[in-house]
Amino acid sequence: MLLALTQTLDKPMLMTISRTLSGIFFSLVFCSCGFAAEDRKDTQVVILGTGTPIPDADRTGPGVAVITNGEAYIFDAGGGMVKAAVQASQGLGIPELYPQDINYLFLTHLHSDHIHDVSELASGRWWGREQRLSIYGPAGIAEYVKNMVAMSAIEADIRAAGTPEQLVTDRLGYVANAREIEDGIVFSNDDIVVEAFTVPHGEIRPAFGYKITTRDKVIVISGDTTYSELLAEKAKGADLLIHEVYSGDRLSQQSEFWQDYHGNSHTSGAQVADIANIAQPGLVILTHIIFFGASADEIVAEVKRTYAGDVVMANDLDEF
Numbered sequence: 490m491l492l493a494l495t496q497t498l499d500k501p502m503l504m505t506i507s508r509t510l511s512g513i514f515f516s517l518v519f520c521s522c523g524f525a526a527e528d529r530k531d532t533q534v535v536i537l538g539t540g541t542p543i544p545d546a547d548r549t550g551p552g553v554a555v556i557t558n559g560e561a562y563i564f565d566a567g568g569g570m571v572k573a574a575v576q577a578s579q580g581l582g583i584p585e586l587y588p589q590d591i592n593y594l595f596l597t598h599l600h601s602d603h604i605h606d607v608s609e610l611a612s613g614r615w616w617g618r619e620q621r622l623s624i625y626g627p628a629g630i631a632e633y634v635k636n637m638v639a640m641s642a643i644e645a646d647i648r649a650a651g652t653p654e655q656l657v658t659d660r661l662g663y664v665a666n667a668r669e670i671e672d673g674i675v676f677s678n679d680d681i682v683v684e685a686f687t688v689p690h691g692e693i694r695p696a697f698g699y700k701i702t703t704r705d706k707v708i709v710i711s712g713d714t715t716y717s718e719l720l721a722e723k724a725k726g727a728d729l730l731i732h733e734v735y736s737g738d739r740l741s742q743q744s745e746f747w748q749d750y751h752g753n754s755h756t757s758g759a760q761v762a763d764i765a766n767i768a769q770p771g772l773v774i775l776t777h778i779i780f781f782g783a784s785a786d787e788i789v790a791e792v793k794r795t796y797a798g799d800v801v802m803a804n805d806l807d808e809f
């Protein structure tokens with residue numbers, strides 16, 4: 490019966506029904522929507538992409554998904570992030586990651602490796618969107634999205650002209666909303682609070698890290714940054730610290746130019762250890778990995794040399 494029902498309903502309708510049911514469940518079970526211990530609900534984290542600007546067949550561009558109470562919140566949309574979301578929705582059984590049902594995107598900064606898939610996420614199957622994509626990011630994102638929408642309109646006009654109206658949920662479904670953010674709480678609802686804080690990423694200003702608080706988890710995402718004491722403070726006691734990393738051992742064998750460049754823009758394994766020693770998170774998850782020829786094990790070992798807590802190197806589609 491359920492199978493027959495699901496076969497006759499399309500994806501957006503199923504998602505709406507699923508959200509409505511989960512909303513009713515929440516209302517019935519919890520009379521208040523505070524962050525009290527008794528209303529805790531499991532939050533899932535999926536690392537969609539662990540790569541860098543350097544093309545890598547095994548590592549998609551940066552992206553982290555936080556899924557809580559039937560909604561996915563995405564942090565960065567590097568190249569391939571949308572494909573990874575499809576894989577997660579279908580392969581890992583996380584329907585919230587079906588791209589047209591993703592409603593919230595937060596960007597750490599506007600480097601291309603973090604935004605290549607913004608357009609794909611906003612405009613992919615736009616005609617089936619129930620809610621337009623909201624994009625939160627640093628100064629410049631409004632102009633970027635304005636131009637992106639103008640670009641997408643060309644295709645949308647062509648498609649709309651040849652598509653029966655009843656198949657179009659929202660004629661302007663590709664029109665994403667952009668909000669330029671500053672330090673502080675940039676988004677909150679009953680399920681999640683998202684706080685942005687500035688991180689030092691060379692000359693790229695502003696660049697943000699995020700602290701995400703749900704009913705049952707605190708997650709800190711470094712974005713692209715060099716060593717940051719503020720980040721260590723924000724990550725104090727977090728369940729998950731998702732931090733970028735490069736191999737400091739290998740960078741020391743590179744030219745002075747690259748040592749300066751990466752030293753000012755990114756974080757070595759030893760520096761991740763320093764941050765983790767201050768923050769003492771439940772788990773350090775390494776991502777946006779610049780190997781410089783080192784192996785994954787060598788980079789994890791570099792962190793563990795001076796940090797005794799749990800550390801893992803993320804792979805695409807890892808779940809936490």
Ligand SMILES: [Zn+2]
Pocket residue numbers: 541542551600602603713777
């Ligand atoms: Zn990057």
Ligand SMILES: [Zn+2]
Pocket residue numbers: 598600690693713
């Ligand atoms: Zn960057």
